[in-house]
Amino acid sequence: MxxxxxxxxxxxxxxxxxxxxxxxxxxxxxxxxxxxxxxxxxxxxxxxxxxxxxxxxxxxxxxxxxxxxxxxxxxxxxxxxxxxxxxxxxxxxxxxxxxxxxxxxxxxxxxxxxxxxxxxxxxxxxxxxxxxxxxxEARPQDLHQKILAELRKQKGGILINKVSPTLRVSLGVTLSDLEEKSWRKYFEKRSDSFVISGEAQQTRITAR
The missing domain is CATH 3.40.50.1010 (5'-nuclease)
Known part of the structure; x- marks a missing residue:
């Protein structure tokens, strides 16, 4: 019917x-x-x-x-x-x-x-x-939680120059989705969630 x-x-x-x-x-x-x-x-x-x-x-x-x-x-x-x-x-x-x-x-x-x-x-x-x-439109907090969860999968952290391609492929997220002008500024603003170590190209981001 x-x-x-x-x-x-x-x-x-x-x-x-x-x-x-x-x-x-x-x-x-x-x-x-x-x-x-x-x-x-x-x-x-x-x-x-x-x-x-x-x-x-x-x-x-x-x-x-x-x-x-x-x-x-x-x-x-x-x-x-x-x-x-x-x-x-x-x-x-x-x-x-x-x-x-x-x-x-x-x-x-x-x-x-x-x-x-x-x-x-x-x-x-x-x-x-x-x-x-x-x-x-994604709420900023929702986007942050997705990024945090994805980087927690990176055991031992991830080099900062690998962040952009990794998040683009896994989440479809790029810098244009953020208020910050660089990934470094994004992570520095959220020191309660991420640890930044090393310098220049050897800068490593580790999720807490």
Whole structure:
């Protein structure tokens, strides 16, 4: 028996997995519910570089290899294909990359509603290209706890020049997500949670 109250599956959720951390998976699904049932839920990126999207419930990870901009291109191709298929009425583009403003504009010209979801750093041009926009915002304390938990996994600490690539891969966190202008300033401000030892390139960060 068909459930007459079930939402019509006419929305595509397309995620730039190399730009948005999988920690936002739940938030994107929740935001998507307002547009109707999700026919397509895909995240795009190099599966060897992005963590968590392959485990996000209901989201299919599309492995796009290591080519430059390959994730962006694959996402855009799928969006155009879905538009012409006639099966999708609304699109949700999840990224903070301003290059997707062109795709959002194209989809709107085709008569689709486009919800953009991204971080606060997303360019204004991309936001205005979408029908609606939602900003992903992490509370500073939540972000700090995630960083602390991740660095506690580094037995014996981690060299400061390894912090950025480690947290980018594991959490999708970069300096642009922080108020501080450098990782050193971030750790110095939180001396109750981290110990800084050594100098220059041999500076080592240890989580308490």
């Amino acid at each position: 068909t459930n007459s109250n079930a939402p019509e599956l006419n929305t595509a959720l397309l995620i730039d997995g190399e730009n948005i951390s999988s920690t936002w998976a739940g938030r994107t699904i929740t935001a998507s519910a307002a547009l109707g049932g999700l026919l397509v839920k895909r995240a795009y990126g190099n599966a060897t570089k992005i963590k968590g999207w392959d485990e996000a419930p209901g989201i299919r990870l599309v492995h796009t290899g290591a080519g430059k901009n390959s994730a962006d291109i694959a996402l855009a191709i799928d969006a155009v294909d879905l538009s012409y298929s006639g099966r999708v009425q609304s699109f949700i583009l999840v990224s903070s990359d301003g290059d997707f403003s062109h795709l959002a504009t194209f989809l709107r010209e085709r008569g689709h509603r486009v919800l953009g979801i991204g971080e606060d750093k997303a360019p204004l041009a991309f936001r205005k290209s979408c029908t609606d926009w939602q900003t992903l």
